[in-house]
Amino acid sequence: MNAILSRAGLSADQQRALCLDTIRDEVRHTRDKLEDALVSLRCLEEVIRLARGVHKSRMPLSVLVPDVQAPLVLVATTTGKLDEAGLRDLHSLIGTLLEKHPGSTGSFRWWHTKLHRFIQENYNVPSKSSLAVQAEVVSLLEEVQQWRSTQDFNVSMMDKTMSVVGRALRDPFDAWKPREDSRLAEVIGHLKMCINSYRDSLVQRRRRGDINAWLGQMSGCSFTPTLNMSSIPPARPREFFFSRSRNFKSLDEINEGFKLIAEAREENSFGLLTTALYSFLVKAPLTAHDLLPLHQLRVFNENVEELRRIGTEPAHSIQLQSYQELENILCLMRALMRKWPEYEECSVEAVEAALSRFPPSKRPAFVFPISAMTAKS
CATH class of the missing domain: 1.20.1050 (Glutathione S-transferase Yfyf (Class Pi); Chain A, domain 2)
Incomplete structure (x- = not known):
């Protein structure tokens, strides 16, 4: 391109026209390559069909793999160039064939990625x-x-x-x-x-x-509460719901956790702080003889209360993960409250601060464990 622009004796309009012709030639060359790929795919489908016939399959490939049927009909009946919808169907066909028949993964993956980028940059899905x-x-x-x-x-x-x-x-x-x-x-x-x-x-x-x-x-706008925080919390939340993490083993590890929380606060980022708080609390032991001292849980709560003032950006600019981690924090706090009622008494402000960060229409229903147990009895 630089060589074209540097040609002496050409006006600006002539240079633009020359560039445009060069681009058209490149696009035409790319489309020719795509048509070659289409021919290869037709051959591949025929090979697969014949192979299934050799193995006495009871039904044709288009029935065995419904997702492939529509693109195959298009490929089989197209005599000229594919339009936008045809390109999308071709991309779908490549992906499906790769998934169902992953024999030649190298070339398939190359074409799949190449064609996907082309479609993504030039077309929208209707x-x-x-x-x-x-x-x-x-x-x-x-x-x-x-x-x-x-x-x-x-x-x-x-x-x-x-x-x-x-x-x-x-x-x-x-x-x-x-x-x-x-x-x-x-x-x-x-x-x-x-x-x-x-x-x-x-x-x-x-x-x-x-x-x-x-x-x-x-986006944070997509968040929907999924954890039950209204009934009596279980003695220990199932690890099924939380990232696997070993408990704190020493005071140094606890101090390191608080250090990471402090660093997140300094960044004034809601997302970083929720991640740091969740990473800390998920390591808090929940067995009666291993519970964190109440004064350390108070320090944790003070950091949760900082959520009121940090990163007050709107929900659409917050990542979904931040709200999910905040919901997990509240769920783990409830589990600690059940084990240690004194912790519940000093957690009202922290819970209110955490709940205030959810969009009003997406705010989880939170009931303190003592209230839940009283209602049950």
Whole structure:
């Protein structure tokens, strides 16, 4: 391009025209490559169809894999260049074939990434397609709401759910803002809770990384309370709901936790402070003989009260993860209050400060344990 612009004897208009012609040639060359990829995909589908026939499959591929059927019909009947919808369907086909038949992953992943970037930069998903994705999210939400223990779900169910979430946050939509959708946020919240029930491994770390990245993309407007803070709290909240973390083992570790909280306060960031507070409290032991001293819990409460004054940005500019961590903090505080009634007596201001940071329409219903037990009796 610099060589073109530096050509002597060309006027500004001639240089612009020359640049435009060069760009058109590059676009034409890129489209030719995409058409070559389309031909390859047709051949691949034919190979898969014949292979299934050799193995005496009882039904054709388009029936075995419904998600592939529509793109295959388009590919089979298209004689010229694909339009915008065709490009989107082609991208969907590549992704589905990669998932269902992961034999040649190298070239597939390369084309999948390349084509996705092209579509994402140039086209939006029409409203009709976004409604289909939203319907999938609603269906998944009904499913994940039943995941009360590790007996209710498995890895394949999680991967299926994560695939839909990833697609919802990856593709641009004309008439839907998935980052502000409370249904999608709740699905991600359940995924976050469920991933904590598995032992650490490289695969789980990858999944956890994806989930945390999604939480970072979601707006605070999408938050919906999911934890029960009205009934009598359990003797110990299940680790299913919280990040795995060992308890404090020494006074030095406790002091280090308070130091991190102080550093977050200095940054005047609501998100950093909620993360530091949650990381501290999730390590607080809940067994009767190991409870943190009351004076340390008072110091913790003083830091929670600082939430009133720190980072007063609106909900739409706050990440979903911050509200979820704040909800977890309140839930853990209730568990400590049940073990130590004196802690409940000195926590009223801290609880009010934490609740005040939620949007009024999304504020969790919080009942102090003594009140919950009195109501039960």
